[in-house]
Amino acid sequence: MKIGILALQGAVREHAGLVEACGHEALPIKKVEALDLVDGLIIPGGESTTMRRLMDRYGFTEALRRSELPMFGTCAGLILLAENVVGSEEGHLGKLDITVERNSFGRQIDSFEADLDVRGIDEKAAAVFIRAPHITSTGTGVEILSQVEGKIVAVRSDRHLGISFHPELTDSTVFHQYFIDMVEACVQKELSVEI
Template sequence: MVKIGVLALQGAVREHVRSVEASGAEAVVVKRKEQLDEIDGLILPGGESTTMRRLIDKYDFFDALKNFGTQGKPIFGTCAGLILLASDIVGQESAHLQLMDMKVERNAFGRQVDSFEAALEVKGIAEDFEAVFIRAPYVVEVGEDVEVLAVVNNNIVAAKQGQYLCSAFHPELTDDHRMTAYFVEMVEAAKKELAS
């Protein structure tokens, strides 16, 4: 059984843990960077990206997270987690982890009151995924190695690049665990590959 960590600095940690367990993997609540050595994959949950970055710096997670990704271990960023993965953020001089070749717009769909749900086709995962958007970002443009998985009103809301997966919505807030299960499969495949 693979171990999937949920970065527990801020955001919907408990819901992600539930979704990981429902998808047949072991969930680990990650509060110290040393724990990254014990897990096979990592979820960067939703929350507030600027606050999360401050906490990542405060608890000395930045280099450890970057190393985790560059050594081939999968990372799934949801909402604020998507922003943390991006190489470029509209209106910001510098991005955060810069692991995915994409440009994102923060709070692209508006404020909290503009939160909404949409039935999405997520390529290779679901034809009717009920996606919950809360102060969500979206991806403005992607590099050639990035595969677009889902779109809302011509805006990219889910994508994959190598071992990185991201969604602008919150897959952990419903009982549909197909997106998390897809990530679990990515982690299982990566673990086999890294072991060989």
């Protein structure tokens, strides 16, 4: 699989390292045209308002709204994938039928690490929470994968995965492999439809 990483802001190199550790090719995406080269896309953490502006400026917003690519959003990437954001009129890409609240675990000094139980994954998943959002509600077709302190921090739908934290700041490939498995399933489904 070729997995793209939106390279406008965030820990692009770290995500690429984990994709490669899973045995797949990672491709930093800096131009909209490059989306045609990949099977799935990671939207990394960063500052969601800045990322939103950069996506608008470089044409990614409309391209990704139309795109059928499987997408994986981490931290700010989760906020961008959400249909609704607390305190905003609407979400940005609207790919996940969820409502997200920014910075709900506190400020930078309140950052923490946790080993999460995740539905569908046998081993614990290492997670780093930095000014992390959480998911306040989920809609139709969204599966809750993990919670911390009673707050939803990981969800998936058919082809989209969203998490509140930074798996790329750990050595764990658990979430990247989970996403790659999702991408492979989507590709297989599309191939079987074509046949």
